[in-house]
Amino acid sequence: MKSNPLYFALTLTCAAATQAAVANDGVTAPWKNLSGNVVYQPHENSTPRILEGADANAFSAIYTGGDINIAQSQGHFYCNEQTLPEGFDPNSATVSESFLFSNVGSFVSCEKTAVPLDGEHFHALDFPYYSDGKVIVTISGSLVEGADPATFTVLEQNQGKDKAHYFFNAGEDVVLPVKKSAKAFSPCYGWANVDGTLYYEGIRQPQADAATFRCFSFTTAADKHGFYSGGGKHLTRIPEDASLNKLKAIEESVFTDGKYVWFVSATGMLLEGLDAKRIKIDDVMGDKEITDGTITWQCPSMGITGEARCEKVIPDA
Incomplete structure (x- = not known):
């Protein structure tokens, strides 16, 4: 399944708001003005997080989209409550689900990804995997170590394989060598047969009969x-x-x-x-x-x- 990145800039208008809501100038949700401090608070019961260096009187939202929200103030750009690196150019940026791609790097839920990702070729595979053609990452942005994007396929939830490996990615990541075959069992969670041996969440199950x-x-x-x-x-x-x-x-x-x-x-x-x-x-x-x-x-x-x-x-x- 390919993602549909949303391009945005300071001049973004409501015509481009099919995937996001565009806010007017001022401190608006998911940000708030608390006693003169600009804070990020997406939910009433979430802890307010102060945006360092933001001025409530000179603050404007650029993009609001759930996991990724962009604003500017006093020459700074913010992703949620995080200050984006100096030189961030909103005209270079694209958003795909919880991923942000820009001239200063790639981010997932506003945190720098484990490795730089190519937003132009980035697309979703079956849950929880994504690829940019060079690497495989999970929905958290974690690198699937050793995965070959050219031969990688998703077996079932949190399970994948390539030409030489089986992968389980949830909690503790596991990589197993594959000589002949690796398959998962639908609709069961976590079970796989790797070269005739059964594993659950990547852990060998010697008591189970393949x-x-x-x-x-x-x-x-x-x-x-x-x-x-x-x-x-x-x-x-x-x-x-x-x-x-x-x-x-x-x-x-x-x-x-x-x-x-x-x-x-x-x-x-x-x-x-x-x-x-x-x-x-x-x-x-x-x-x-x-x-x-x-x-x-x-x-x-x-x-x-x-x-x-x-x-x-x-x-x-």
Whole structure:
């Protein structure tokens, strides 16, 4: 997806304001005049930040656009509350989402980017990656170390690969060598198969079986050993005679292979004794009641992590 940079200058008029609001001269939002001090305060509950050297009586907004806002005062130019480097030329500047490109450098949310970026060729890839054809960066402006822009592709959220590497970029960045293949699992978050080995957030998961691994939701996956939640946490077992190729979600948090039934959420349980071919599921004030007409399990929506969440209902005598 290519971005649509917005060009602006001191003479910017409302005709160019399809992506931003243009303010008149004076201290206007997201800036304020507090006791003669010009401050940046985009929200009422955010801490006011003083613009060093700004004069409330000689202040004008040039561009307001959310993450990036430009103003001038007393020969200084400001990006939000940051003073832009001397020599900044607003006629040279372009904005793309939270990125600012100018004759004095490139910025993300008004902070200098880790490496200079070429605004003319800068474009968004799938989240959270961007490229200018020379480097790959994330939405925070961090450099994806070692990434080859010519062969880089996004696998899933926070995961990418190029001709020789797998990348996970969220929190701790991870780079893994790739000899043959790297793939991610949709719609699961964080899981990848790199050369036949499973990883979660770039960390090897030796307990997980790549040959039988399947992904069901953003947080839930399974293999022949059992179900997993985010982080590779093993939730509950899967019997050896279960049919993994038939395993499916029949409702949120309720899974079956046609023989067994599981409740899988923050914790997981095999709901023993149920006839999978006859089960019926009801929502009772947000909790799930799972029954085959003879045996009933109640699975509350709230529970304590690590403890069994479902209870078998004993029918009245």
